[in-house]
Amino acid sequence: MAEALRTYRLVAAMWVRSTMAYRASFVMTTFGNFAATALDFVAILLMFSRVDALGGYTLPEVAFLYGLSSTAFGLADLAIGSMDRLGRRVRDGTLDTLLVRPAPVLAQIAADRFALRRLGRVIQGALVLAWALGRLEVAWTPAKLLLMPVAVVSGCGIFCAVFVAGAAFQFAAQDASEVQNAFTYGGTTLLQYPPTVFGQELVRGVTFVLPLAFVNWLPALYVLGRPYPLGLPQWTAFAPPLVAVGCCALAGAAWRAGLRSYRSTGS
Numbered sequence: 001m002a003e004a005l006r007t008y009r010l011v012a013a014m015w016v017r018s019t020m021a022y023r024a025s026f027v028m029t030t031f032g033n034f035a036a037t038a039l040d041f042v043a044i045l046l047m048f049s050r051v052d053a054l055g056g057y058t059l060p061e062v063a064f065l066y067g068l069s070s071t072a073f074g075l076a077d078l079a080i081g082s083m084d085r086l087g088r089r090v091r092d093g094t095l096d097t098l099l100v101r102p103a104p105v106l107a108q109i110a111a112d113r114f115a116l117r118r119l120g121r122v123i124q125g126a127l128v129l130a131w132a133l134g135r136l137e138v139a140w141t142p143a144k145l146l147l148m149p150v151a152v153v154s155g156c157g158i159f160c161a162v163f164v165a166g167a168a169f170q171f172a173a174q175d176a177s178e179v180q181n182a183f184t185y186g187g188t189t190l191l192q193y194p195p196t197v198f199g200q201e202l203v204r205g206v207t208f209v210l211p212l213a214f215v216n217w218l219p220a221l222y223v224l225g226r227p228y229p230l231g232l233p234q235w236t237a238f239a240p241p242l243v244a245v246g247c248c249a250l251a252g253a254a255w256r257a258g259l260r261s262y263r264s265t266g267s
Helices: 004-018 023-048 059-092 095-099 104-112 115-133 140-167 177-191 202-209 217-222 234-238 240-259
Strands: none
Touching: 004 023, 004 104, 004 115, 023 059, 023 115, 023 217, 059 095, 059 104, 059 115, 059 140, 059 177, 059 217, 095 104, 140 177, 140 217, 140 234, 140 240, 177 202, 217 234
16 A cells, blocks of 8 residues: 555656646646536526526535535546546557556556646535535534535545546446546536435435445435435435445455456557
8 A cells, every 4th residue: 555655646746747847737727627617516506597496405505515526526536537548558558568567557547647737626616615515504513514524535535436446347348438437427417416306216326336325415415404315314424434445445356356357458
C-alpha cells in the first residue's frame, strides 16, 4: 500500500507540474469544468421554475442530494478518473510499458494524466451542498453532523470502486469505456434526483446490486427525516463506510483477476 501511494503521488505530481506550467490554461479549463457541471444543476433549477416539488422533494432537498452526489463523485473523478483509459492502453499495447516498471500498475493507471482541472466539479458540488445546507430546515444532531463528512468520503470510496471495477472489465471488453461511464457519470446523475421519481426495481438495483444508493440517498434521507422507499431501517444510513470497504475489496479482486488474464497484444 505504501509503495502504491508513493507511486501515485509521484505520477500525479508530475502531471500537476505539467499542468501548472500553463497557469492561464489551467484556470480556463478548471472554470470550463465548473461551468459544464453547473449545467446539471441549472437543469434542476429550470424544473423548479415550473413545479414546487419533484417527487415530493423541495428545491433545497434536491440540491442537498445533488451536492452530496456531485462532491463525492468529483473527488473520485479527480483521484482516479483516468481509469477509463485502460481499454485504450490494452488495445494499443502501451499497458506493457507499465507492467515492466517496478511500481504497482493500478497506481500508475489511476494517476495517469492526473487532471487538476477536475477540481471544478468538486468546487461546484460543494457550493451547491453549502447552499442547500443553508436553506434546509433540519434539526441537527451530533449523529447527523458526523454523517455529513462520512457520507462524502464513503461516497467517494464507492465511486472509486466502480471506476476500478469498470477498468477491470475493460481487460475482457477492450472498448468498454462507455459502459464504465454509464455506471460512473450516469450513476452520479441518477443520484442527483430523489429516489421517489424512479421505479422500485431501479431503486432496488442501486441499493442491493450496485449500491450507489449508499453514496447519498440513504444518509441524506436520514438527515432530512424522510423514509427510504424500500423501508430499510434507519441504521443503514450509517452503513456507507462498510459498503465502501466492501466495494473496494470486490473491485480490488476484480482488478487482480483482470490483470492476471492480460496477455498483451502480441506486437
